[in-house]
Amino acid sequence: MGKTWTLQDAKNHFSEIVDRALEDGPQMVTRHGRDVVVVVAANEYRKMTQPAGSLVEFMRRSPLYGADDIEFERDRSPTRRGPKL
Numbered sequence: 001m002g003k004t005w006t007l008q009d010a011k012n013h014f015s016e017i018v019d020r021a022l023e024d025g026p027q028m029v030t031r032h033g034r035d036v037v038v039v040v041a042a043n044e045y046r047k048m049t050q051p052a053g054s055l056v057e058f059m060r061r062s063p064l065y066g067a068d069d070i071e072f073e074r075d076r077s078p079t080r081r082g083p084k085l
Contacts, residue, residue, distance in 0.1 A: 004028040007036070 002024040010017055010029045017027045017039050027039040040048075052058075064070060 002027045004030060004035075007031045010039075 002020055005013070005017060005027060007029055017029075021027045021039045022041050025040075026044070028035055029037045029039065059065065
């Protein structure tokens, strides 16, 4: 993680924070001593928020995809008990 900035310093040096986020990585901003936001380059944000693929694609990459000899045994125990009368 890059530098940590107080909120007041972040307001006064926003352009520098953006430059540092692009060059050095994410910049943490604190308020009252607590981490509140991170300034991060847009390309890094896209990497973090872009889905890795669909569920269908994930299942197709499974080593079990296409296997016809898999048998599943059902657990016949009750899932919940009825009310006591």
